[in-house]
Amino acid sequence: MIIVSTDGSCLRNPGGAIGWAWVNHSGPADSGGAASGTNQIAELRGILEAILAHPGTEPMLIESDSQYAIKCASEWITSWRRNGWRTSTGGAVKNVEIIKQIDRAITDREGPVRFRWVRGHVGNYFNEQADKLAGEAARAIREGTLAPTPPAAKNPVLGRLDSGLTRGRDEGVPAGREESRLRGREPAAPAAKNTVRGREPAAPAAKNTVSTGKSVAVDAPTAGTLTLF
Numbered sequence: 001m002i003i004v005s006t007d008g009s010c011l012r013n014p015g016g017a018i019g020w021a022w023v024n025h026s027g028p029a030d031s032g033g034a035a036s037g038t039n040q041i042a043e044l045r046g047i048l049e050a051i052l053a054h055p056g057t058e059p060m061l062i063e064s065d066s067q068y069a070i071k072c073a074s075e076w077i078t079s080w081r082r083n084g085w086r087t088s089t090g091g092a093v094k095n096v097e098i099i100k101q102i103d104r105a106i107t108d109r110e111g112p113v114r115f116r117w118v119r120g121h122v123g124n125y126f127n128e129q130a131d132k133l134a135g136e137a138a139r140a141i142r143e144g145t146l147a148p149t150p151p152a153a154k155n156p157v158l159g160r161l162d163s164g165l166t167r168g169r170d171e172g173v174p175a176g177r178e179e180s181r182l183r184g185r186e187p188a189a190p191a192a193k194n195t196v197r198g199r200e201p202a203a204p205a206a207k208n209t210v211s212t213g214k215s216v217a218v219d220a221p222t223a224g225t226l227t228l229f
Contacts, residue, residue, distance in 0.1 A: 002026070002060045004050045005118075007130035008042025008069075009033075009138045018042040019138030020149075021130045022050035031133040032149030033141045043069035044098045046134065049149075051105040051113060060113045065120030065127055073102050074115040 003025040010018045020042050021031035030053060033042070043066040054060055064070050072095070080086070080093050081103060087093055106113045118124055120131065140146035 002054050002058050005063045005126035005130045006046035006050050007134045008039060008046045009134040010037060010039040010042050011138050011142055014038040017138045017142040019134040020046035020049060021133035021137060022046055023126050023130045025126055029133060031137040033137040034148045035141060040068055041095055041098060044072060044095060044102065047073055048098060048102050048105060051109060055109060057111040059111050061116060062113065063116050063118045065118055067117050070115045070117045072099055077103050
């Protein structure tokens, strides 16, 4: 199973520079952002980018400390789609465009995608790394040292997660960034090389598992977690 932690950051909510990040528990990580947005958009973008970066048949578990983002992607999204992307009271769905993109990415991915909420800022290594990278990306964009990430809607991978498609320089991805987009498909790096942007080797994922009833084993939830299937 692929386990990925995601996070988002907004320096001045709303309207400030935003950053998003995902951290694969077995090695690779990526981050990016935009010149303006909201914290909710940043959290959702982290989830979207994580899914797009990990195509294939292997089950995927996404961890986030944003209950809003987790519920959007795994719970509310079903009724919103059924209602023609309207709320139960007929109102407009907030952040509907990126939520639609997440819905398409989940649908188009061959393997299942599951979500788990984790409590933030309590020493969860991977959550802390994602938080750090998202914050760094937001600050770099504000300072002009990092180009904003192209909108995911312009990504040809979205809706057609073919193994031969990647996001390259011709789509505006800064040099050196395009290779990290889909490398989540590669075999996990040896433990000695299992790093997050030069950090110390990541701690191994918990080995205790529970069955979901779908032949997919996931880490057993610990205190302060909520797993949605």
